[in-house]
Amino acid sequence: MKVSDLSLAGLKLIELDVHGDDRGFFIERYNEARFSMSGLPAHFVQDNHSRSAPHTLRGLHYQVKPAQGKLVGVIRGTILDVIVDIRPTSPTYGAHVASDLNDRDGHLLWIPPGFAHGFCVIGSEPADVLYKVDSPYERSTEGGILWSDPDLGIDWPFKAPTVSARDEKLPRFQQYRQHPVEW
Numbered sequence: 001m002k003v004s005d006l007s008l009a010g011l012k013l014i015e016l017d018v019h020g021d022d023r024g025f026f027i028e029r030y031n032e033a034r035f036s037m038s039g040l041p042a043h044f045v046q047d048n049h050s051r052s053a054p055h056t057l058r059g060l061h062y063q064v065k066p067a068q069g070k071l072v073g074v075i076r077g078t079i080l081d082v083i084v085d086i087r088p089t090s091p092t093y094g095a096h097v098a099s100d101l102n103d104r105d106g107h108l109l110w111i112p113p114g115f116a117h118g119f120c121v122i123g124s125e126p127a128d129v130l131y132k133v134d135s136p137y138e139r140s141t142e143g144g145i146l147w148s149d150p151d152l153g154i155d156w157p158f159k160a161p162t163v164s165a166r167d168e169k170l171p172r173f174q175q176y177r178q179h180p181v182e183w
Contacts, residue, residue, distance in 0.1 A: 007095075007097055008092045008097050009091075010115075011110065011111060011112070013107060013108075013109060014040070014109070015105075016028065016107070018105065029106075040071075041110070045135060047130065050129045052127050053121065053126050054122075055120070055162050056121045057118065057147055057158070057161035057167070058118055058120075059119060060116035061144045062116045062142070063137070063143070065138065066138065068113060069113050069133065071111075071131060072129065074103050074127055074129055075103055075130050077121060077125050078100060078103070078123045079100070080098055080099075080120045081117075082096055082154055082156075083096060083116070084117075086115060086116050086181065087114040088177075088181075088182075094151075100122070113183055116144065116145050145173050146167075146172050147167060147170070149172045
């Protein structure tokens, strides 16, 4: 397992070992001891699995109380994963990172609290995203930022993805800036 820092402080790319041959492959997706030895969170309280049709976009979401970190990977298909720094005291406040995740290379992203997260399914097949979280889901403290906000400058692969009615009504980043969350 190889762990690399990404351009936004706290974000990590985790490259897992893929053992494959003409029969298929095997990936150890989580090992508490290895994660802990690598300085990654090793305690998770919930696993989430979403399936999304091609061209579906989900996000940009975050959770405040309890703040929630996510370990994100793809077990089927390919996504463009996008993470936005929403920590007001961060030098990269408002910046984002975009990374392709797929079901073949064994890559995971660690997204600590203080980031908004979203993804778009790319390719012609559905995508299954599996993510572990380090605190339980709490609907009353979840929030989001509009995926298409021009102030964020995210280069999504589609001009008109399939988006939920809820995600289409999320506030712009400027509104978040007026009432930022203390992380």
